[in-house]
Amino acid sequence: MHSFISVLLLAGTVVTAFVHPGALHTIKDFQRITKHVADGNEPWNTTWTLLTSSSYAQSSYKPNPQTIVYRGNNGANSENYSYLYRDAAAAYQLAIRWKITNDKSYADASVNILDSWAATITGIDGTSDKFLASGLYGYQLANAAELLRNYSGWSETNKTATANMLKNVFATMNNLFLEDHNGQDYYHYYANWDLCNLASLIAIGIFTDNKTMFENAVNYVKTGPSNGALPVFSIANFTEPGSGKVLMQGQEAGRDQGHATLDFALWGVVAQQAYNQGVDLFATYKNEILNGAEYVSKYNVGYDVPYTPYLSYQGNQTVISNSSRGTIRPGFELLSAHYGQLKGLHSSWTDAYRNWVNINSTSGVEGGGGNYGPNSGGFDALGFGTLLYRLS
Numbered sequence: 169m170h171s172f173i174s175v176l177l178l179a180g181t182v183v184t185a186f187v188h189p190g191a192l193h194t195i196k197d198f199q200r201i202t203k204h205v206a207d208g209n210e211p212w213n214t215t216w217t218l219l220t221s222s223s224y225a226q227s228s229y230k231p232n233p234q235t236i237v238y239r240g241n242n243g244a245n246s247e248n249y250s251y252l253y254r255d256a257a258a259a260y261q262l263a264i265r266w267k268i269t270n271d272k273s274y275a276d277a278s279v280n281i282l283d284s285w286a287a288t289i290t291g292i293d294g295t296s297d298k299f300l301a302s303g304l305y306g307y308q309l310a311n312a313a314e315l316l317r318n319y320s321g322w323s324e325t326n327k328t329a330t331a332n333m334l335k336n337v338f339a340t341m342n343n344l345f346l347e348d349h350n351g352q353d354y355y356h357y358y359a360n361w362d363l364c365n366l367a368s369l370i371a372i373g374i375f376t377d378n379k380t381m382f383e384n385a386v387n388y389v390k391t392g393p394s395n396g397a398l399p400v401f402s403i404a405n406f407t408e409p410g411s412g413k414v415l416m417q418g419q420e421a422g423r424d425q426g427h428a429t430l431d432f433a434l435w436g437v438v439a440q441q442a443y444n445q446g447v448d449l450f451a452t453y454k455n456e457i458l459n460g461a462e463y464v465s466k467y468n469v470g471y472d473v474p475y476t477p478y479l480s481y482q483g484n485q486t487v488i489s490n491s492s493r494g495t496i497r498p499g500f501e502l503l504s505a506h507y508g509q510l511k512g513l514h515s516s517w518t519d520a521y522r523n524w525v526n527i528n529s530t531s532g533v534e535g536g537g538g539n540y541g542p543n544s545g546g547f548d549a550l551g552f553g554t555l556l557y558r559l560s
């Protein structure tokens with residue numbers, strides 16, 4: 169399947185050469201996507217129309233790079249990270265638009281966003297929330313860069329400047345968080361903190377051809393010590409009566425459903441990026457990510473699920489949290505496409521939650537940055553999954 173790669177799973181994961189583009193999307197994906205767009209097939213066409221009408225996907229888009237990005241109000245500095253999440257969404261949407269149309273004006277606008285940030289940013293600060301910024305916007309910028317990496321209009325000097333920004337500003341903080349957890353013990357930070365930083369390292373590892381970075385992150389997912397490692401993330405398995413399916417309670421189920429669903433949007437990114445390099449984290453631990461997606465999806469579309477008390481750092485979470493139950497969280501198109509459509513596995517709850525999100529979205533399909541409100545939560549996912557991942 170991946171002819172350029174060999175994977176050894178004995179003493180860890182060894183990737184011998186990277187496939188490009190190969191973070192969230194491959195050449196084969198764009199062949200499928202461009203055909204659907206050209207043929208005007210639904211629901212791809214509607215999603216494409218949503219993307220092309222996004223204010224973040226216009227060639228006139230101008231970035232607002234900041235020297236220091238602040239996320240979390242630390243009293244000394246006000247927050248300005250919205251500039252970064254808007255520009256990261258734009259860099260990605262424009263790069264996608266270039267890939268599908270081959271119109272250079274979109275690639276140029278996307279390159280300009282990356283170049284101007286690379287020439288400006290020196291650090292990310294704020295409260296502990298700075299480590300959410302390093303993770304979320306690290307994986308997003310690296311995905312834009314990976315899509316553009318063979319664009320002939322991107323000078324080698326400036327491509328290197330973006331690689332240096334991703335490595336020196338983002339990956340440095342990603343590694344720091346995974347090693348030190350902002351000075352807290354392993355169980356203090358909920359899973360989404362690890363997950364966005366892992367997604368970032370995997371994406372930056374791919375873009376910068378850094379095997380060590382990629383393998384460290386993948387091995388952390390498999391056997392790491394904290395909440396973003398699959399073995400720690402799994403709180404309980406239940407067999408669903410009737411279907412016999414395993415439903416897995418994830419680490420944030422007792423916290424709130426906004427974060428419980430965010431975890432799976434991020435698991436999708438982590439696993440998709442690794443999968444495109446021949447490492448199947450989707451299948452790891454008996455499809456743990458699917459089993460967890462089924463659990464969180466079933467609960468969020470309105471059905472009760474069993475629950476095991478979880479001792480969080482905030483105390484004993486004795487019942488599943490109904491806070492923001494039914495939340496509208498993009499990102500589940502990817503999971504449905506991979507498990508249900510590509511692998512033919514039983515993903516009916518994940519499909520139901522994907523549909524729930526779509527029905528409650530602007531155009532009845534999964535949108536992206538800008539389609540889910542102006543706040544940071546609306547920019548956690550790159551989105552447009554109905555266009556980019558759906559196979560049938």
Ligand SMILES: *[C@@H]1O[C@H](CO)[C@@H](O)[C@H](O)[C@H]1NC(C)=O
Nearest residue numbers: 189194195198267318319320
């Ligand atoms: C860049 O990659 C795309 C596939 O994503 C391919 O169609 C195109 O030919 C490549 N362009 C160059 C200049 O290599």
Ligand SMILES: *[C@@H]1O[C@H](CO)[C@@H](O)[C@H](O)[C@H]1NC(C)=O
Nearest residue numbers: 206207208209210213214217
């Ligand atoms: C695609 O969607 C647009 C916008 O809704 C519509 O105008 C167009 O006719 C659609 N294309 C096809 C082939 O149906």
Ligand SMILES: *[C@@H]1O[C@H](CO)[C@@H](O)[C@H](O)[C@H]1NC(C)=O
Nearest residue numbers: 234236238244245246247248
């Ligand atoms: C970014 O945050 C810093 C610190 O609060 C501030 O000095 C700077 O003006 C901010 N940038 C913008 C565009 O708000």
Ligand SMILES: *[C@@H]1O[C@H](CO)[C@@H](O)[C@H](O)[C@H]1NC(C)=O
Nearest residue numbers: 280283284285287322323326
């Ligand atoms: C490289 O990036 C800088 C900073 O944005 C920009 O001023 C310059 O024009 C870019 N160079 C090329 C060749 O695109």
Ligand SMILES: *[C@@H]1O[C@H](CO)[C@@H](O)[C@H](O)[C@H]1NC(C)=O
Nearest residue numbers: 335339343378379380381384
């Ligand atoms: C590759 O990644 C590792 C781990 O993050 C880092 O220590 C190393 O400096 C990186 N190598 C290069 C050439 O950037």
Ligand SMILES: *[C@@H]1O[C@H](CO)[C@@H](O)[C@H](O)[C@H]1NC(C)=O
Nearest residue numbers: 399402403404405453454456
């Ligand atoms: C749930 O099942 C998976 C797959 O067998 C396993 O790896 C994981 O440890 C289980 N979780 C718990 C809490 O037992």
Ligand SMILES: *[C@@H]1O[C@H](CO)[C@@H](O)[C@H](O)[C@H]1NC(C)=O
Nearest residue numbers: 477478479483484485486487
């Ligand atoms: C958490 O609460 C449950 C349900 O009340 C109880 O059975 C369990 O012993 C508690 N766990 C801890 C560590 O206090």
Ligand SMILES: *[C@@H]1O[C@H](CO)[C@@H](O)[C@H](O)[C@H]1NC(C)=O
Nearest residue numbers: 486487488489490491492493
């Ligand atoms: C939500 O959970 C709380 C705490 O368990 C409970 O008191 C409340 O009745 C629940 N609300 C709904 C609508 O189920």
Ligand SMILES: *[C@@H]1O[C@H](CO)[C@@H](O)[C@H](O)[C@H]1NC(C)=O
Nearest residue numbers: 494495496523524525527528
């Ligand atoms: C989302 O869609 C479902 C199914 O149509 C509906 O029951 C629910 O109320 C909607 N939720 C929100 C937040 O709009």
